[in-house]
Amino acid sequence: MTRNFRELSLITLDAPTSLKADDSRSFYGKVIARLLQLPPWESNLYGWLRIMFDFCRNKPFAYCSRYQPGPRVHAIAREFGVRIIHVPLRRIPRRMLDRHRSFEFMWLTRSQYERIVESIRRRSWNVLPGRGNPVLDAAPKRA
Numbered sequence: 001m002t003r004n005f006r007e008l009s010l011i012t013l014d015a016p017t018s019l020k021a022d023d024s025r026s027f028y029g030k031v032i033a034r035l036l037q038l039p040p041w042e043s044n045l046y047g048w049l050r051i052m053f054d055f056c057r058n059k060p061f062a063y064c065s066r067y068q069p070g071p072r073v074h075a076i077a078r079e080f081g082v083r084i085i086h087v088p089l090r091r092i093p094r095r096m097l098d099r100h101r102s103f104e105f106m107w108l109t110r111s112q113y114e115r116i117v118e119s120i121r122r123r124s125w126n127v128l129p130g131r132g133n134p135v136l137d138a139a140p141k142r143a
Contacts, residue, residue: 031055053080062087
């Protein structure tokens with residue numbers, strides 16, 4: 001597993017993360033894929049917010065940060081009819097911030113991935129290795 005630290009989170013309840021049938025309607029298709037296609041000179045906070053605000057067009061947007069969003073952020077929001085609601089990070093409990101500041105990626109083989117999906121589908125997920133979890137029991141051991 002690899003631990004990564006979060007600098008920015010874009011979260012929505014307006015679209016599922018992914019869709020099997022038509023991923024163009026998912027959050028991945030509407031936001032993440034567009035972020036990945038940004039040219040290097042636009043891959044910055046303002047380029048990311050432009051894509052997210054386009055997705056959130058004419059809706060309120062909670063902007064959680066240590067600082068008030070500046071005039072440029074507000075100008076981009078106005079382009080898309082987005083109303084920014086600033087939520088100071090100090091309002092979010094420290095334990096919650098710490099818990100969500102990092103995340104782990106699990107590198108799986110295709111067969112491990114298929115087993116984990118099947119296991120979740122059957123609702124038989126058991127997170128402890130050695131207790132009948134087909135994915136974790138089959139995962140390669142690191143020396």
